[in-house]
Amino acid sequence: MSSGVAEKTQTTIGGIRRTFAPWTDPSAVHLIRYRNVTKRFGSFTAVDDLSLDIYEREFFALLGPSGCGKTTLMRMLAGFEEPTSGQITLAGEDLVGTPPYRRPVNMMFQSYALFPHMSVWDNIAFGLKQDGMGKPDIAVRVEEMLRLVKLEAFARRKPHQLSGGQRQRVALARSLAKRPKVLLLDEPLGALDKKLREETQFELMDIQMKLGMTFLIVTHDQEEAMTVADRIAVMDHGKLIQVAPPAVIYEQPASRYVAGFVGDVNLMAGRVESNQNGLVTVRTGSGGDSAGMRLAVAQEVQTGAGDEVWVAVRPEKVRVDREPPADTNVNCVSGEVWDIGYLGDLSVYHIELADGTRVKAVRPNLTRMVERPITWEDKVWVSWTPDAGVVLTR
Amino acid sequence: MRKGFSAFNVTALVLGFTFLYVPILLLVIYSFNASRLVTVWGGFSTEWYWKLLENDQLLDAAWVTLRVAFISASVATVLGTLAAIALTRYGRFTGRTLFSGMIYAPLVMPDVITGLSLLLLFVAVNFDRGFWTITLAHITFTMCFVCVVVQSRLVTFDRSLEEAALDLGCPPLRTFFVITLPIILPAVVSGWMLAFTLSLDDLVIASFTTGPGATTLPMRIYSQVRLGVTPEINAICTILIAIVTVVVVSASIVTKRQEIERQKAERLAAAGVME
Numbered sequence: 146m147s148s149g150v151a152e153k154t155q156t157t158i159g160g161i162r163r164t165f166a167p168w169t170d171p172s173a174v175h176l177i178r179y180r181n182v183t184k185r186f187g188s189f190t191a192v193d194d195l196s197l198d199i200y201e202r203e204f205f206a207l208l209g210p211s212g213c214g215k216t217t218l219m220r221m222l223a224g225f226e227e228p229t230s231g232q233i234t235l236a237g238e239d240l241v242g243t244p245p246y247r248r249p250v251n252m253m254f255q256s257y258a259l260f261p262h263m264s265v266w267d268n269i270a271f272g273l274k275q276d277g278m279g280k281p282d283i284a285v286r287v288e289e290m291l292r293l294v295k296l297e298a299f300a301r302r303k304p305h306q307l308s309g310g311q312r313q314r315v316a317l318a319r320s321l322a323k324r325p326k327v328l329l330l331d332e333p334l335g336a337l338d339k340k341l342r343e344e345t346q347f348e349l350m351d352i353q354m355k356l357g358m359t360f361l362i363v364t365h366d367q368e369e370a371m372t373v374a375d376r377i378a379v380m381d382h383g384k385l386i387q388v389a390p391p392a393v394i395y396e397q398p399a400s401r402y403v404a405g406f407v408g409d410v411n412l413m414a415g416r417v418e419s420n421q422n423g424l425v426t427v428r429t430g431s432g433g434d435s436a437g438m439r440l441a442v443a444q445e446v447q448t449g450a451g452d453e454v455w456v457a458v459r460p461e462k463v464r465v466d467r468e469p470p471a472d473t474n475v476n477c478v479s480g481e482v483w484d485i486g487y488l489g490d491l492s493v494y495h496i497e498l499a500d501g502t503r504v505k506a507v508r509p510n511l512t513r514m515v516e517r518p519i520t521w522e523d524k525v526w527v528s529w530t531p532d533a534g535v536v537l538t539r
Numbered sequence: 540m541r542k543g544f545s546a547f548n549v550t551a552l553v554l555g556f557t558f559l560y561v562p563i564l565l566l567v568i569y570s571f572n573a574s575r576l577v578t579v580w581g582g583f584s585t586e587w588y589w590k591l592l593e594n595d596q597l598l599d600a601a602w603v604t605l606r607v608a609f610i611s612a613s614v615a616t617v618l619g620t621l622a623a624i625a626l627t628r629y630g631r632f633t634g635r636t637l638f639s640g641m642i643y644a645p646l647v648m649p650d651v652i653t654g655l656s657l658l659l660l661f662v663a664v665n666f667d668r669g670f671w672t673i674t675l676a677h678i679t680f681t682m683c684f685v686c687v688v689v690q691s692r693l694v695t696f697d698r699s700l701e702e703a704a705l706d707l708g709c710p711p712l713r714t715f716f717v718i719t720l721p722i723i724l725p726a727v728v729s730g731w732m733l734a735f736t737l738s739l740d741d742l743v744i745a746s747f748t749t750g751p752g753a754t755t756l757p758m759r760i761y762s763q764v765r766l767g768v769t770p771e772i773n774a775i776c777t778i779l780i781a782i783v784t785v786v787v788v789s790a791s792i793v794t795k796r797q798e799i800e801r802q803k804a805e806r807l808a809a810a811g812v813m814e
Contacts, residue, residue: 223702223706224705224706225702225705244705244710245702245705245706246705246706246707246708246709246710246711247708250706251706251707252702252703252706254699254702254703255699256697256699258697258699258700258702258703260700260703260704260718260722261700261722262721262722271704271707271709272707272708275707275708275709276708305800305803319703319707320706320707323707323708
């Protein structure tokens with residue numbers, strides 16, 4: 146690739162991926178490009194005039210509720226659906242009209258779609274045989290794939306003799322065997338239980354980095370998307386709502402929809418009082434100036450006095466104290482504990498403020514205590530720092 | 540609630556089975572009768588089976604029947620499978636309801652009407668009646684049975700298997716032969732066996748569509764019985780029963796085994812934990 150494409154490197158600290166952000170680099174060349182793609186099924190518009198670039202070696206997630214068009218978007222890349230209008234290119238080549246069996250793209254199916262009458266070995270070798278690869282080469286590649294997914298001992302088994310997790314890995318190996326330019330993953334972990342799913346997420350990231358391939362994953366599980374992806378596209382009604390790295394999606398959601406879909410959020414409607422020097426002041430409620438709370442948000446945002454906005458605060462960023470905090474008086478309101486959810490590692494507090502709004506706060510349980518200091522119907526103070534909240538204009 | 544044998548259940552069972560199997564049992568027993576008289580037991584003998592071997596008329600008829608059954612079952616299986624695929628796959632084409640209704644119609648159509656209409660057709664197009672007209676008629680009426688059997692399998696067929704094959708670079712026609720067909724094969728085989736037995740014991744349609752020189756076994760038996768039941772007839776009928784039993788039982792074993800296999804796979808999937 147050109148020198149403009151940043152190399153995906155691993156920092157030594159905790160293995161966190163950094164410095165991989167080709168989407169910020171104007172000279173980077175896209176691998177996949179959707180241009181004004183629309184797909185209609187009868188009168189239903191599944192994908193609506195959508196444009197999107199995906200870069201080489203990216204782990205890209207399409208996230209959204211069922212029926213938002215994310216699967217259709219992926220199936221158009223695989224060739225199972227043709228766009229009603231628009232263009233899809235892969236490495237500069239127009240894909241529209243190319244049948245699925247001639248596209249350098251492979252897909253891992255939600256149902257795994259393993260061929261029940263073939264052994265694990267034959268399933269993995271299937272795609273290679275279609276390419277007319279020589280027998281010795283096929284054997285080498287299949288062995289390599291079996292090693293990659295740690296299934297060397299199961300090569301001769303039939304799919305129905307495997308557990309769900311093993312089948313998932315056979316499906317992965319089969320779709321990787323041809324070294325496609327892009328691997329498509331359609332809800333790949335949906336059938337696994339929670340623990341196995343979390344393990345497999347890390348395995349997927351590991352494999353993707355090892356092979357240096359481009360992965361496109363479709364999921365409705367926001368945690369999964371957050372864990373594996375370099376960038377997430379949040380979709381709704383056939384449109385992209387926001388395309389950004391997980392941390393941006395979470396900390397600076399583009400809209401109330403994104404804020405609510407990814408993670409938990411406290412939303413407070415209000416009007417802007419002032420916006421200067423990177424500090425926005427919002428008066429909540431729709432009444433006059435005296436009513437409602439005054440909230441401060443440290444954020445650069447295009448909005449002026451009088452605009453209708455929403456302040457979003459993540460529950461884990463809300464502090465709960467029994468006494469008014471001495472160190473601050475911004476974003477600080479009194480309320481009453483309405484309900485507590487004890488999750489072991491965390492406790493979730495639902496606090497009713499004087500004006501009736503309920504605020505959710507999540508606090509880690511840092512010490513071993515059966516009796517929590519804050520309990521039902523306690524008078525408490527909730528507060529958050531100006532850089533904890535975010536102003537949403539839509 | 541106890542699921543044991545109540546007096547009522549036992550009586551119903553015995554009555555039902557008596558009704559079904561006593562006539563057949565009598566026929567089988569009398570085929571081993573040493574006496575020439577059909578209704579008088581004269582001791583055990585396999586004489587009539589040996590006599591059969593000398594009866595050229597019956598043997599000819601048996602040979603015609605087997606050939607008709609084999610050819611018509613094979614052609615009907617191909618056509619019925621194709622029809623089943625069209626009906627399950629191309630969900631919303633114009634005239635789908637009409638087409639699927641038409642494929643089921645011969646299932647409930649009286650044989651006499653099927654036979655008569657085919658006869659009229661063959662006369663109208665001036666087709667010499669004989670072996671091939673019977674075969675064509677049998678293809679027509681057994682095809683819909685094959686279609687129904689294969690269709691019931693295709694409804695539960697996971698389309699993503701075919702998509703996976705396409706995705707891995709396998710063109711559509713090859714996908715059908717290496718993926719779809721092997722998976723639905725048990726249904727196709729039991730469809731063939733059903734068509735084979737239906738053709739084997741058809742009397743009405745064969746009588747309508749036959750011509751000189753092509754007499755099937757059921758037709759031969761029927762015409763001989765009009766002159767009186769001979770122990771030879773009992774013997775050939777016993778053989779027919781044996782053939783049909785073997786075919787039907789193996790067809791049901793094929794289906795059953797497939798079912799067990801699937802349930803086992805599902806159980807494994809349900810208990811699907813790693814390693």
